[in-house]
Amino acid sequence: MIQPSRRPPDRETDRNETQGESDCDAPAAWTEAHHLKPWSEGGRTNLANMVLLCPSDHRRIHDPNYTHERLPDGRIRFTRGAQTG
Numbered sequence: 001m002i003q004p005s006r007r008p009p010d011r012e013t014d015r016n017e018t019q020g021e022s023d024c025d026a027p028a029a030w031t032e033a034h035h036l037k038p039w040s041e042g043g044r045t046n047l048a049n050m051v052l053l054c055p056s057d058h059r060r061i062h063d064p065n066y067t068h069e070r071l072p073d074g075r076i077r078f079t080r081g082a083q084t085g
């Protein structure tokens with residue numbers, strides 16, 4: 001069941017101008033910032049190192065069953081089961 005406050009946004013009300021989001025249509029307010037290179041490993045908090053992910057994509061980017069790569073347009077492509085070792 002879809003609750004009113006979680007209703008998917010209309011396309012024309014999507015004012016998301018941020019870069020680094022994944023394919024999904026979640027508006028920026030729903031996204032979570034993820035450091036491509038962990039802050040604890042010297043990753044910078046800037047656009048080059050940050051990506052905005054919806055909660056489900058953010059879970060997936062930390063899921064060892066998936067690998068991910070950043071596409072030239074800033075989106076993240078997930079690949080399932082490609083990680084070796």
Ligand SMILES: [Zn+2]
Nearest residue numbers: 033034035058
């Ligand atoms: Zn993260």
